[in-house]
Amino acid sequence: MDSEPNDQMPRLQASPVEISLVVPMNNEAEVIGAFFEAVVPVLDEMAVDYEIVCINDGSVDATLEFLIDAREADNRIKIIDLSRNFGKELALTAGLEHASGAAVIPIDADLQDPPEVIPQLVAKWREGYDMVLAQRQDRSSDTLFKRVSARLFYRLIGRLSEVPIPQDVGDFRLLDRRVVEALASLPERTRFMKGIFAWLGFKQVTITYARDARTAGESKWRVWSLWNFAIEGITSFSSFPLRIWSYVGTACALGAAGYMVYVIVRTILFGVDVPGYASLLSVIQLFNGMIMVSLGVLGEYIARMFVEVKRRPLYLIRDCWGFEESEDDKVATIPMTRRSTSRRAAR
Ligand code: UDP
Ligand code: MG
Numbered sequence: 001m002d003s004e005p006n007d008q009m010p011r012l013q014a015s016p017v018e019i020s021l022v023v024p025m026n027n028e029a030e031v032i033g034a035f036f037e038a039v040v041p042v043l044d045e046m047a048v049d050y051e052i053v054c055i056n057d058g059s060v061d062a063t064l065e066f067l068i069d070a071r072e073a074d075n076r077i078k079i080i081d082l083s084r085n086f087g088k089e090l091a092l093t094a095g096l097e098h099a100s101g102a103a104v105i106p107i108d109a110d111l112q113d114p115p116e117v118i119p120q121l122v123a124k125w126r127e128g129y130d131m132v133l134a135q136r137q138d139r140s141s142d143t144l145f146k147r148v149s150a151r152l153f154y155r156l157i158g159r160l161s162e163v164p165i166p167q168d169v170g171d172f173r174l175l176d177r178r179v180v181e182a183l184a185s186l187p188e189r190t191r192f193m194k195g196i197f198a199w200l201g202f203k204q205v206t207i208t209y210a211r212d213a214r215t216a217g218e219s220k221w222r223v224w225s226l227w228n229f230a231i232e233g234i235t236s237f238s239s240f241p242l243r244i245w246s247y248v249g250t251a252c253a254l255g256a257a258g259y260m261v262y263v264i265v266r267t268i269l270f271g272v273d274v275p276g277y278a279s280l281l282s283v284i285q286l287f288n289g290m291i292m293v294s295l296g297v298l299g300e301y302i303a304r305m306f307v308e309v310k311r312r313p314l315y316l317i318r319d320c321w322g323f324e325e326s327e328d329d330k331v332a333t334i335p336m337t338r339r340s341t342s343r344r345a346a347r
Helices: 005-014 029-046 063-073 088-098 115-126 144-160 177-184 193-200 223-237 240-270 277-310 339-346
Strands: 019-025 050-056 077-082 103-106 131-136 169-176 204-209 317-321
Touching: 019 029, 019 088, 019 115, 029 050, 029 063, 029 115, 050 063, 050 088, 063 077, 063 317, 077 088, 088 103, 088 169, 088 177, 103 115, 103 177, 115 131, 115 169, 115 204, 144 223, 169 177, 169 193, 177 193, 193 223, 223 277, 240 277
Parallel strands: 019 050, 019 103, 050 077, 131 204
Antiparallel strands: 077 317, 103 169, 131 169
């Protein structure tokens, strides 16, 4: 970040509130009450100015109505209603772009990210860290499948990714205003948050906590979406799957050349015997399989490029509560997202 670091400093003072919680919510009607009951006392105790930015990510239950009720009782609760379900990562992006706090804390609505940890995050931030990561100490509350798959995934991405991605760190963390601004300046559409956060760098510190089981409702991650999440993470943060094919191809070509020499020599010495259907067929199959796989890998990256090239907005806002009155450069009510782009254009 060599561009005008001083330019960002006044923004810190300019932040209307000190702490913003950003809460993506998809069908969380069952837990909303418990969530506010747990979070509000913690924040009140800290005696800070705060806001809770809730993003309704296309819920089909009463989540939005509950949020509106909650806002009537406490106008520090702000609501962004997305036009449909965009997925957690994009809901989070929407929230981060509209949060105004000097420090921003993304947190899950299901209380799996314990609110009691918030004061510790803030304390570290006050010590001068830009990003305070909350690391899960144990995942004993998750299912065995989720634990094993998460472990494998972190292993794999840790090996493949060009930037180290910390293990067992979710989206629950504290981000300083300048990290949030830096995040908003990234142009990419595919938001693999874990990777993006790692790529950003800044002064980071990690604290640990134990992850609780969901209070109510059920996890929205299905096996298939976890798989897609993993593919997206790998393809947007590593070009290794693309490059490996040149090595595999070279190895195969060398092997095939060797085999060819062997066949020719054998034919010269011993003449033609029974035509080898089996070997021919298996070699063809092997290579066809590899070609298919490598095409598939190419396809993954091309699909990723396709999404980037279309330059669609990351999400659309249907309605929002609590942002209208904010002055200056908040364009919260304009659904065309990406305020960083518009601001840059204005310069
Ligand atoms: N979430 C969301 N949109 C989605 C899926 C999930 O906003 O499409 C929210 C959800 O409401 C919750 C958070 O993301 O606040 C984490 O979701 P969940 O608990 O289902 O995931 P897990 O804890 O199993 O990783
Ligand atoms: Mg959860």
